[in-house]
Amino acid sequence: MATIELKNLVKKYDDGFPAVNDVSLDIADGEFVILVGPSGCGKSTLLRMIVGLEDITEGDLLIDGKRVNEVAPRDRNLSMVFQNYALYPHLTVYENIAFPMRLSKNKLPDAELDERVRRASTMLGLDDHLERKPGNLSGGQRQRVAMGRAIVREADAFLFDEPLSNLDAKLRGQMRTQIAQLQRQLGTTSVYVTHDQTEAMTLGDRVAVLKKGKLQQVASPRELYEQPVNLFVAGFIGSPSMNFLPAHESGGRLQTPIGELEAPESVIAAARGRDLVLLGIRPEAFEDFEFVDEALIAHGSRLTVTPSHTEWLGNEQYGYIDYEKDPQVSDVLGELARDLDQDDIPPLIVVTLSSASRIRGGTEAQLWVDTRKLHVFDVGTGENLTRDPERGAELTRQAGEDRARELETAAEARD
Structure with missing residues (x-):
């Protein structure tokens, strides 16, 4: 797990347009933070800056206190779950989950890799599908395979880029529940991008609302709902x-x-x-x-x-x-x-x-x-x-306490 600090991050493209404009945000170890806003607000760009797929124009990005602006994506130890699943159609579910570790510089012994893959598949209810190909799976199953691939790396943080947008409404609800349970079970720092405010309100410990590249408010879902800043x-x-x-x-x-x-x-x-x-x-x-x-x-x-x-x-x-x-x-x-x-x-x-x-x-x-x-x-x-800023801060403080108890309970269950 890891802390992630965004300090005055700016992303400007060649035309000078600031897709991300002076965003500062501290994400605690084990926290689940949602980046939300309408299309074009800069949330996906910000996520790609964290993982290293977009260069940072100005500002600093720190992971566990270390500045990583120029660190290559593969060396940041972050796992990303994409909107389109990014699965290999010719590989089985088992091989798709194992694939990141087969490419890793620090290759695992086969027995340990097998243990990780099967542990992830059990968490995600994929044990019966390990020998199937992605083309024979439903959208929800494919998304779970993509999540399994993130889990098996045992990364410091999970990054989700609108992972449920291709699913129908009923399946989105089911997968939303599964992601929330999984994140609490693992206690891994997570950043999740969505334009769906229902996902934001039900998943996040805190929600960061963006408009035109600028951060508007960061708070617990309840504070955003009861004490919106604007x-x-x-x-x-x-x-x-x-x-x-x-x-x-x-x-x-x-x-x-x-x-x-x-x-x-x-x-x-x-x-x-x-x-x-x-x-x-x-x-x-x-x-x-x-x-x-x-x-x-x-x-x-x-x-x-x-x-x-x-x-x-x-x-x-x-x-x-x-x-x-x-x-x-x-x-x-x-x-x-x-x-x-x-x-x-x-x-x-x-x-x-x-x-x-x-x-x-x-x-x-x-x-x-x-x-x-x-x-x-x-x-x-x-x-x-x-x-009422004081009332709002109290709502977010209470949410933080509730979250800490959840993580403690989950950690005791793992032990």
């Missing part, structure tokens, strides 16, 4: 996405296109004195008023709205509420949509409702919104004006 992070993390609603403060309340909201003083204060702000509201902050516990009612506001339609999903429902577009924020939301690699951000609120709610499209309904969970964003800078 509009971009708030809009990228979460599914369904956070709702953004133009608002202004008047008379100690927030005036919005869907109604007036009473809110805690900290939220009101963030909006006070500004002509316009953007409110960020997660869909789950809403509920059908009929299903709100009486003790909670005082912590939110009641709204009268008419949803355009609803979707029943079994365990919950989504309601969709149109509102009148505000030209004062159209440019800001248009730019945010482009940053998020979306066509646009329509003037639409998505709300989560109880599965038993009888609210339906086209009919006036009573909703409740938990205004303790409102975020206020500056329209000009995108800064989250209601972010």
